[in-house]
Amino acid sequence: MDHARAVNILADGEKMNIESWGRYPKTTGEGYSFETVKTLAAHLEKNNMFIPYGMGRSYGDSALNEKVILTRRYDKLIQFDPEQGIVICESGVTLDELIRIFLKKGWFLSVTPGTKFVTVGGAIASDVHGKNHHKAGCFSNSVLWFDLMLPDGRIVRCDREKNRDLFLATAGGMGLTGIILTAAIKLKPVKSAYIRETVVRCNNLKDAFEKFEIHEDATYSVAWIDCLSKGKAKGRSVLMAGENASTGAIDLPRKRTVSIPLDLPSFCLNSFSVKCFNHLYYMKSPQYTENRLTPLDTFFYPLDAIGHWNRIYGKKGFTQYQMVLPKASSFEGLDLILDKISSAGMGSFLAVLKLFGPQNDNYLSFPMEGYTLALDFKIQSRLFAFLDHLDDIVTDYGGRIYLTKDVRMSPDTFKKGYPAWDTFSALRQHYGMNQKFQSLQSKRIGV
Amino acid sequence: MNLLILGANSDVGYATARLFAERERANVYLASRNMDLLEKKATDIAIRHQIKATPLFFDATDYDTHQLFYTNLEIKPDIVVLCFGILGNQEDAQKNVSHAREVIDTNFTGALSILEVIAEDFEKRGHGVIIGISSVAGLRGRQSNYIYGAAKGALSTYLSGLRNRLAKRGVHVVTVLPGFINTKMTDGMDLPEKLTATPDQVALDIHKAFQKKKNIIYTRWFWKWIMLIIRGIPETIFKRLSL
Numbered sequence: 001m002d003h004a005r006a007v008n009i010l011a012d013g014e015k016m017n018i019e020s021w022g023r024y025p026k027t028t029g030e031g032y033s034f035e036t037v038k039t040l041a042a043h044l045e046k047n048n049m050f051i052p053y054g055m056g057r058s059y060g061d062s063a064l065n066e067k068v069i070l071t072r073r074y075d076k077l078i079q080f081d082p083e084q085g086i087v088i089c090e091s092g093v094t095l096d097e098l099i100r101i102f103l104k105k106g107w108f109l110s111v112t113p114g115t116k117f118v119t120v121g122g123a124i125a126s127d128v129h130g131k132n133h134h135k136a137g138c139f140s141n142s143v144l145w146f147d148l149m150l151p152d153g154r155i156v157r158c159d160r161e162k163n164r165d166l167f168l169a170t171a172g173g174m175g176l177t178g179i180i181l182t183a184a185i186k187l188k189p190v191k192s193a194y195i196r197e198t199v200v201r202c203n204n205l206k207d208a209f210e211k212f213e214i215h216e217d218a219t220y221s222v223a224w225i226d227c228l229s230k231g232k233a234k235g236r237s238v239l240m241a242g243e244n245a246s247t248g249a250i251d252l253p254r255k256r257t258v259s260i261p262l263d264l265p266s267f268c269l270n271s272f273s274v275k276c277f278n279h280l281y282y283m284k285s286p287q288y289t290e291n292r293l294t295p296l297d298t299f300f301y302p303l304d305a306i307g308h309w310n311r312i313y314g315k316k317g318f319t320q321y322q323m324v325l326p327k328a329s330s331f332e333g334l335d336l337i338l339d340k341i342s343s344a345g346m347g348s349f350l351a352v353l354k355l356f357g358p359q360n361d362n363y364l365s366f367p368m369e370g371y372t373l374a375l376d377f378k379i380q381s382r383l384f385a386f387l388d389h390l391d392d393i394v395t396d397y398g399g400r401i402y403l404t405k406d407v408r409m410s411p412d413t414f415k416k417g418y419p420a421w422d423t424f425s426a427l428r429q430h431y432g433m434n435q436k437f438q439s440l441q442s443k444r445i446g447v
Numbered sequence: 448m449n450l451l452i453l454g455a456n457s458d459v460g461y462a463t464a465r466l467f468a469e470r471e472r473a474n475v476y477l478a479s480r481n482m483d484l485l486e487k488k489a490t491d492i493a494i495r496h497q498i499k500a501t502p503l504f505f506d507a508t509d510y511d512t513h514q515l516f517y518t519n520l521e522i523k524p525d526i527v528v529l530c531f532g533i534l535g536n537q538e539d540a541q542k543n544v545s546h547a548r549e550v551i552d553t554n555f556t557g558a559l560s561i562l563e564v565i566a567e568d569f570e571k572r573g574h575g576v577i578i579g580i581s582s583v584a585g586l587r588g589r590q591s592n593y594i595y596g597a598a599k600g601a602l603s604t605y606l607s608g609l610r611n612r613l614a615k616r617g618v619h620v621v622t623v624l625p626g627f628i629n630t631k632m633t634d635g636m637d638l639p640e641k642l643t644a645t646p647d648q649v650a651l652d653i654h655k656a657f658q659k660k661k662n663i664i665y666t667r668w669f670w671k672w673i674m675l676i677i678r679g680i681p682e683t684i685f686k687r688l689s690l
Contacts, residue, residue, distance in 0.1 A: 036484060076491035101495050 013047070018068055021310055022059040022407060024317030024379045027440070033070040040179060041153040043069065044436065051439040052175040054119030055094060058126060059320045060407030061440035062174050069179060071121050077101070078182060085187040086144065091121030091180045096304075098185075104251055107187035108244070108296070110142035114352075116301050121180040126404040127172035127365040131220035131242070131300070134357035138365055140171035146183035151436035155181060169427050172365035174403055176428060176437050176447070194248035195220070195299040198241045199289045201282070205235025205338065209331060209371070212355040215241040220299070222354045226278040227338060227347035227375055228271065235338050237353055238285040242299055252297055259307030263315045269378055271345035278349055303350075313378040318348075319407050321387055322366075322374035324356060325399035330371035333397035337373065337390060344386055351375035363420040363427075366402045374405070384408050406441065414445040421447055448473040451524035453505060453561060454531025455479045458630035459580060461488055462650035463528050468496040470654060476524060478505035478516075479531070507531045507557030508549075517564045526576045526657065527565050529558055532599075534632050540594040547594050554598035559605055566609060569618040577613075578621040578653060579606045583665065583674050586624070589690040610662060621656050622663045625649055626670040642669075 013030040032050070034040040044050070053068040075092035085107045087098065095109060096116040102108070113128035122128075124146060127138045136142075145159035148170055158167040170177045198218070202208035208223055215221050218241035225237040303309050310318065325333040334353075341347045352374045359368040377383055391413045394401060400417025401409050415421050425447050428434040450467050452460045455477035467473040477489050477500060485502040493500040505516055535550035562577065569575035584592055585599030603622055610620035627633065627643040644667045652666035665671040680688070 076487045077494040078487070078490060080494050097495075 013067075018053065018064055019056060020059055020061065020063055020407075021057050022317050022319050022379075023310055023313075024319060024407060025061060025064070025440075026317075027064050027066075029064070029066045029068055031068055031070050033073045035073045037149065037155065037181060040069070040074075040149060040181075044149070044151065044153055044179075048436055049438050051437060051442075052121060052125070052179055054092060054122040055117050057115055057118045057122065059405040060403075061444070062126075062403055062406070062442075063122075064440045065438060071119060071179070074181070075119075085189060086184055087187060088182060088184045089120060090182050091119060091124075091146075093120050094118065095120070095123060098187075099252075102187060103190070103193055103296075106189055106191065106250060108190045110186055110188040111136050111139045112300055113139070114301065115304055117304060120183055120185065121175075124171055124180055124183060125173060125175045127360075127362055128404070129356070129367050131222045131240075131354070133367055134216065134221070134355055135219055137357060137360055138172070138362070138367060140167075140360065140362060140365070142186045142188075143171065144184040144186055146170070147181040148177065149179040149181055151178065151432045165427055166431075168362050169364075169424055172362040173424065174364065174439065174441065176439065176442055177431070177433050178437065190244045191250070192245040192248035193250050193252045193296050194245040195242040195294045195296055196245045196291045197289075197294040197299060198291060199286055200239045200241070201285055201287050202237040202239055204233055205237075205331070205335060208235060208237040208239065208353060211237075211239045212371075215239065216355070219243050222352060224281065225351045225353040225373070226282055227341045227351045228275050228278055228345070230342050234342070235334070236282060238282065240299075242294070245293060248293055253295055257305050257307055260309055260311040263311050265314060269313065269348065271347075274347065274349050281349065313376070316379040318376050318378045319383075319387075320374055320376050320405040321390065322372060322402040322405045323390070323394045323399050324366065324368055324372040324402075325370050325394065325397045326368060327355075327370040329397040329399075333393060333399065334371060334373060337393055340386075340390060340393070341375070346377055346380070346383065346386060348376040348378070363424040364403065364418055366400065366404070368400070370399070372402075374402075403441065409445065411444070411446040414447070448526070449476070449522055449524045450474070451476040451478065451520070451527045451565075453478050453527065453529045454507070455488065455502075456481050456484055457530045457532075457632070458646040459625070459628060459649050459653075460528065460530035462646035463530065463653050464488075464500070465492055465495070466647075466650040466654050467526070468492050468498045468500070472496070472498060473526070474499040474501075474522075476501050476503055476520065478503040480504065480506055505561075507561070508552045510557070510560040513561045513564050517561070517568065523568060523572070524565075525574065526578065527562075528578045528580070528653070529562065530580050531557065532580065532582075532632075534592070535595055537590075537592050537594060550594055551598045551601075554595065555601045555605070558602055562605075562609065566613060566618070570613060570616045573617045576619045576621065576657060577606075577609065578623060578657065580623045580625065580653075581606065583624050583626050583670050586674050587678055587685075591690065607663075619660055621653075621661060623649075623653055623656065623666060624663065624670065624674075625666045626673070642667075642673075 016031045018027050018029045032043045050067045050069045051065040053063045054071045071092040074090045077089045079088040112130045123139045127140045129138050147157050202211050220242040223237040223239040229236050354372050356367040395416045450473040452464045454460045456479040464475045479485050489500040489502040532554045540547040581603040582599040584596040585603045588596050606622045627638045629643050649666050656664040
């Protein structure tokens with residue numbers, strides 16, 4: 001089919017179902033895809049109020065809107081420098097694709113989130129973090145520059161010097177500053193597709209904090225935490241620390257993936273079944289194992305092996321609550337939050353604890369130095385009131401909630417958690433971004 | 448192995464180029480009209496699969512250029528995948544013969560013109576595979592798109608004749624009959640989700656047909672059975688249906 005004609009057919013705006021990973025809320029909207037900057041500029045000129053949408057892997061409503069720009073067709077690699085490990089690509093390329101292409105050449109992502117099914121644009125807009133945040137910072141640390149399309153269709157290159165304000169606003173800016181077009185990403189050299197993993201059981205929260213400190217030199221560290229255990233075992237965890245292995249094949253072993261074929265009835269997940277799971281998971285983990293060789297896929301993306309795992313929360317969907325507290329108040333705050341969660345009996349089996357390194361200069365990036373806790377809740381009555389209550393605790397201790405996971409926080413919680421919000425908001429106004437880009441989230445939290 | 452994709456900016460053409468680069472380590476010629484997009488795609492495939500990818504300008508309806516286009520290829524292809532085509536607009540085409548001609552010229556005359564050039568070379572070399580993307584719409588005329596269908600029907604007939612001619616010379620011809628595919632061509636159309644293939648699925652079917660030396664394939668496979676039913680309806684009944 002010839003392209004000149006295709007562009008017209010593509011100027012679509014057709015109605016479609018738009019969902020994020022939490023599958024709550026369920027919305028419909030108009031989708032606009034593009035393969036060239038010309039098409040994109042035409043979309044922006046003709047319409048107002050977009051949010052870019054990549055893989056739909058953010059959990060809440062940050063990529064939902066009545067009109068979305070679909071970025072997945074804008075997915076070409078532009079250049080690769082095999083000496084420096086620098087790849088220049090369009091923003092719709094997924095991290096999964098980058099791994100498949102470059103791992104066998106000895107390069108891996110410097111920073112990777114817990115799923116590889118996100119686009120490069122999404123990774124920048126959420127300024128995602130990974131198990132090495134305490135060493136390597138956020139995803140934006142591996143971004144040398146990116147090109148951004150502004151509301152008026154102008155394309156500007158942003159890095160830490162040129163258009164610094166746009167760089168700081170866009171990395172972590174939830175797609176509210178324009179459309180990220182291309183980016184230069186610095187990859188990290190690796191010798192193997194395996195991780196040397198050390199697994200340590202921690203008896204309670206205090207023990208977990210100590211083990212994190214002990215393993216602070218580990219390149220990667222994260223802990224699974226049992227949110228429902230009480231008393232002496234409150235906050236018992238399994239810490240996983242890892243280093244890139246220097247032995248083992250450079251090709252990933254082919255793994256069979258399974259998929260959840262349909263929504264599970266929501267009664268499958270209740271406090272009893274979750275308690276059972278947590279108990280078995282904790283007991284199954286070794287007391288202490290050092291340097292076991294784990295495929296990188298298993299270490300970084302355990303859940304990617306299960307297609308549509310979000311279906312286990314049933315039709316109504318779920319939300320992930322991820323908060324961080326400053327290091328000084330982390331223990332006290334988390335201790336209190338765990339009390340609340342276990343007495344409410346609403347926690348889930350996918351709960352994660354991690355110690356972050358220092359925060360960066362981006363206006364809306366989530367991580368700050370301290371402990372972060374992330375856990376899933378299926379959507380149920382009483383939940384949002386309960387989470388509001390947790391918000392108060394988080395705010396009181398000087399922490400914040402992760403925008404990429406959020407679907408319900410109040411403007412007040414947001415503004416207290418992100419003190420640079422007004423700088424961000426002023427910049428949006430200055431460039432006319434608030435006239436062109438919005439999401440359900442941005443409307444809700446008032447930015 | 449060298450692969451020539453005619454209509455490489457089409458979603459199926461692009462997906463097929465990617466797949467053959469990956470699975471067959473084929474060097475690819477990407478031919479189409481929009482060079483900006485084509486250059487991006489060529490660079491992308493070359494980086495991904497470490498093969499040679501060359502963008503080439505090709506206009507299906509500029510018949511006089513076809514011979515020169517092919518002569519200019521430094522290394523002649525071993526496989527040709529013909530992916531260009533336009534859906535057009537049935538109502539426009541009914542009222543306006545110039546639009547009807549556009550549909551026929553692109554889907555059929557253009558295909559014939561370039562394939563004759565290629566067939567001559569393949570016949571001489573006694574080697575090569577030609578894969579033509581036709582459509583199930585060409586199997587029976589329906590009121591909603593019979594002009595497009597007629598052009599594709601002509602293409603299918605042409606491909607079967609070409610297969611007959613070249614079979615004795617060691618040249619293989621594959622006719623691909625897709626049903627619904629989710630592409631730029633069908634963007635904005637309300638397609639039944641379960642019956643609609645992705646370009647990548649179609650590319651996989653094309654690759655399988657290439658490996659197994661199939662003559663005619665339906666993609667997705669169930670279209671074979673759907674079309675068996677549709678073609679089996681007696682004309683006296685069929686003419687009353689609104690399909």
